[in-house]
Amino acid sequence: MRYSRQMILPEIGEIGQQKLQDARVLVIGAGGLGCPVLQNLVAAGVGNIGIVDGDVVDETNLHRQLLYTLKDCGNSKVETAKKAVLELNPEINMMVFPEFFTAQNAARIVEGYQIIVDCTDAIAVRYLINDVAVSKRIPVVYASIHKFEGQVSVFNYKNGPSYRCLFPEQEGLNAVPNCVESGVLGILPNTLGTFQATEVLKIVLGIGTVLSGKLLIYDALHFQTQTINFSKNPKMIEKGIINGTLLLNSKKTEVDLSPEAFLEKCNQLGIVVIDVRELEETPEFKGNNVIRIPLSMLEDYSKKLDKNQEIVLFCQTGQRSLAAMNYLQKSGFVGVFHLGKGIESLKNQI
Incomplete structure (x- = not known):
């Protein structure tokens, strides 16, 4: 029927x-x-x-x-x-x-x-x-x-x-x-x-x-x-x-970070942590190695980075940081990770 x-x-x-x-x-x-x-x-x-x-x-x-x-x-x-x-x-x-x-x-x-x-x-x-x-x-x-x-x-x-x-x-x-x-x-x-x-x-x-x-x-x-x-x-x-x-x-390294793995990397020396959200977006996440580069500016900013540098990206939900990660990987960066479900997933951690 x-x-x-x-x-x-x-x-x-x-x-x-x-x-x-x-x-x-x-x-x-x-x-x-x-x-x-x-x-x-x-x-x-x-x-x-x-x-x-x-x-x-x-x-x-x-x-x-x-x-x-x-x-x-x-x-x-x-x-x-x-x-x-x-x-x-x-x-x-x-x-x-x-x-x-x-x-x-x-x-x-x-x-x-x-x-x-x-x-x-x-x-x-x-x-x-x-x-x-x-x-x-x-x-x-x-x-x-x-x-x-x-x-x-x-x-x-x-x-x-x-x-x-x-x-x-x-x-x-x-x-x-x-x-x-x-x-x-x-x-x-x-x-x-x-x-x-x-x-x-x-x-x-x-x-x-x-x-x-x-x-x-x-x-x-x-x-x-x-x-x-x-x-x-x-x-x-x-x-x-x-x-x-x-x-x-291929067997790829896991690049979608859990909240716990993300926070651990944020505390490691020598890792660049990039917030690709717009400047007015909240909540703000601060850290000694956290820099705020909106997605629209990342293409130009990436020219200043060492392609062997370990980089961690994050945004609100993980979608923009995923796009940023894929772009950097296509551009030859070898150690790029991102917070899989974004800053929203950190609510219970911070």
């Missing part, structure tokens, strides 16, 4: 509904894009869903992240999202990963999933998702948002173009402002997330025309859409496969 209205569609039927039930989809990011993706996939009967996000619910999320309510503030996003969607459909098998997607946990998290939905807002994480997905031949349903505009595409579908084919060179830390810096119309991520969920269902069911090799651009303010075609770039595919294979096969 639950799925009867979509099962009467000849493109779906009982066989298609069984395909949805058997599908294994990983949603990376449980924010503005992730919430509508999860709601729509669960409602459609996608049987096995993983959610990845190390963040907690904040009041500023509520105008666009409709799985959460005021009473959820301060709670884990993935745990709250799981509870909310299981109220909608308790038959779904939900797996939660209360951590940010990193080079250290990528291999463990993606294991067994057939489709990845990229609902992140960090450039470095998108390249990481791309490289892991290309090397494992997993299609990625991508979207990003900015103010009143958004874009969506599908990468690695049936040996098609990848994220690197569309965006060949990794941009600097400040290339794409996030919602905190530039703002976003609350309804926009819900629209784009619904687009993403639609592409997931089409891939699982094998119907329609998938947005592979096409970038759909949506302007909500003027209600305009544009589709741009892009081609496969063999060099970028090869680069992604090499990066992903090295990452999946």
Whole structure:
């Protein structure tokens, strides 16, 4: 009865509904894009869903992240999202990963999933998702948002173009402002997330025309859409496969610090501890080797640092420090760590 209205569609039927039930989809990011993706996939009967996000619910999320309510503030996003969607459909098998997607946990998290939905807002994480997905031949349903505009595409579908084919060179830390810096119309991520969920269902069911090799651009303010075609770039595919294979096969040092490990490093001589939050953000964390360099200034400041210097980064929740760490690692720094869940995780320690 639950799925009867979509099962009467000849493109779906009982066989298609069984395909949805058997599908294994990983949603990376449980924010503005992730919430509508999860709601729509669960409602459609996608049987096995993983959610990845190390963040907690904040009041500023509520105008666009409709799985959460005021009473959820301060709670884990993935745990709250799981509870909310299981109220909608308790038959779904939900797996939660209360951590940010990193080079250290990528291999463990993606294991067994057939489709990845990229609902992140960090450039470095998108390249990481791309490289892991290309090397494992997993299609990625991508979207990003900015103010009143958004874009969506599908990468690695049936040996098609990848994220690197569309965006060949990794941009600097400040290339794409996030919602905190530039703002976003609350309804926009819900629209784009619904687009993403639609592409997931089409891939699982094998119907329609998938947005592979096409970038759909949506302007909500003027209600305009544009589709741009892009081609496969063999060099970028090869680069992604090499990066992903090295990452999946390497044994990496744990770089996501617990509160206890972070405080221990803060007391060690010779370690540079960088607060990448904006200058007005609180609570302030002081220490003999703590310096405050906002993320927007880190690119220039890093030129003054020794690439062999041990560096510890932190921010409010761990998302910006993760982006900063990935950038420094790509730039050749060899000893970079970050406080995995941000200054919020220190509340019981200090």
